[in-house]
Amino acid sequence: MRLDKFLANSGIGTRKEVKDILKNKKISVNDIFVKDGKIQIDEEKDIVKYEDKIIYYKPFVYIMMNKPAGVISATEDNHHKTVIDLLNNEYRTYDIFPVGRLDIDTEGLLLLTNDGVLSHNLLSPKKHVDKKYYVKIANSLSDDDIKMLENGIKLEENFVTKKAKVEIICNNSEKNENLAYITISEGKFHQVKRMFKAVNNEVLYLKRVKMGNLSLDEKLKLGEYRELTEEELNNLKV
Template identity: 85%
Template sequence: MRLDKFLANSGIGTRKEVKEILKKKKISVNGIFVKDGKIHIDEKKDVIKYENEVISYKPFVYIMMNKPAGVISATEDSHHKTVIDLLNNKYRTYDVFPVGRLDIDTEGLILLTNDGILSHNLLSPKKHVDKKYYVKIAKPLSENDVKTLENGIKLGENFVTKKAKIEVISKDSHENGNNQVYITISEGKFHQVKRMFKAVNNEVLYLKRITMGNLLLDQNLKLGEYRELTEEELDKLKF
């Protein structure tokens, strides 16, 4: 691996910043100061230091975020703030991206990473990764509504949802008569949850994703906050 790429991927700085750091002789490889970022190093064997501190190479990062409404699940956008915009400079050299998407007005769990293989596995229809949402809807569901949603519902000409799971939290909510439910689905079609409830003549008033696979949203994360996954959490996501 090229030294400049190693340094950028280790969070030392952008490629431009790394170039300046190298010029100032702040990087050593096996005890020798190096100014040329084009040289190749062995990230597993060579000892790379920045200002005499050993750099521990970390090729991938995995970030759990509690996405707020008004922020889009994209890497860049000219009109709206993105989930990437919420990250601090520590992660800007890793080229992370959101795994899947949440609608702009949907809150909750979203995973950010630069690990393409993990992202593919979590999003692949063949893997059937469950996503659980907390939903506030305009009116209580009837038993028939629940059965319809759980057994699969036709959305559009060529799409029938897979079996879902509905958990009714309260049929007698005091919040303007709104009902509250959890819905678990294994797909992620455009506006799918909203469209499913619309198909049973209901309306989603609030939507928040709380799980993705075995990963549970950290309740200590406030809207817009994030943290890296623990090793235990990451192990739960791997196939």
């Protein structure tokens, strides 16, 4: 691997910044200062140091975010703040992107990474990765509503939702407390909202709490994030 790529992928700086860092003799390979970013190194065997501190190569990053409303699931946008804008400079040299999307007014679990293979596996329709949502709705759900939601609803001429799971938390229209969890294995545009609309209901609040085997860390406040633990990442790859 080229040294400049190694440095950029390790979070040291952008390619341009890395060039200046090398020029100023701040990088050593096996205790020899190097100025040429084009040289090839072995990221597993060679010891690379920045200002005498060993750089441990980290090609991929995996971040769990508690996405707030008003922020879009995109890498850039001319009109709205994106989830990438919420990240600090530590991750600016990685080409991080959100895995899938949450609507601008939807909160909760969002995975961000630069691992295209993992992203593909989680989003592929063939994998049937479950997504669990906490939902506040306008009206209580009848048994027939639940059966329709769980057995599949025709949303478009050629699209019927796959089987879902509905768990009632509270069914009380008088107190305006109609809460439930719904688990789906697809991710069509506004799917959860459209499913409830199909049973004459309205989603008032929506929050994703789980994706595959990854559950939202309840300690994360809206807009906060952290890297996945090794256990979480291993479970996600199952």
